[in-house]
Amino acid sequence: MLRYTLMRLGIFVGCLVVVWGLVYSGVAPRGxxxxxxxxxxxxAxxxxAPISFVVLRKERDRASIQVVERVDRMKSNLEANRNQEDEAADAASAKTSSKTSATTSGEVPSDVSGAQSRTA
Known part of the structure; x- marks a missing residue:
């Protein structure tokens, strides 16, 4: 990507020098x-712009492939993070629901039974 940008900048600078020479020599009109x-x-x-479009076609294609790969990698990392968060949330809700089902079935969870025996 940096290579493409530098090549494009080089073409612009070259055109700037040529246009500047043409304007100051009187070939091209002054502003x-x-x-x-x-x-x-x-x-310039x-x-x-059209010179860069034609001359840098292969380099632009290489740069776009790099960008697509980077975007795909970021999407897969984001999806992995989402899945990890979903698994953590599912584990937390499963733990909460097991405590709730134990309480409704008449069993006292271990962390609550210690508190009840101390108060008696």
């Missing part, structure tokens, strides 16, 4: 008033 610097940058962007 209006004080907008000459902005004109050069905008013209317009020229570099």
């Amino acid at each position: 209006l008033g004080d907008s000459n610097g902005m004109w050069v940058v905008m013209l 962007l317009v020229v570099s």
Whole structure:
């Protein structure tokens, strides 16, 4: 991904230098008033975009594969965390329901029976 970005930046800088040379040599028109610097940058962007699109096609495909792999890895980690939380919640609710069922069947849970014998 960094490689693609640097290559794209290099193409832009190259176009910026060429456009700047063309504007100051009088081949390309100058901007209006004080907008000459902005004109050069905008013209360089317009020229570099299609060049980057064509020249960097393979590098863009490699970068997109890396992004897709990273997103898939993050999704699987997120799903694993969700499953782990679900298992913990299920274990906690099972433990709570076993104590509740023991109490309703007439059995006294061990943590409660100690408190009852001390009060008697």
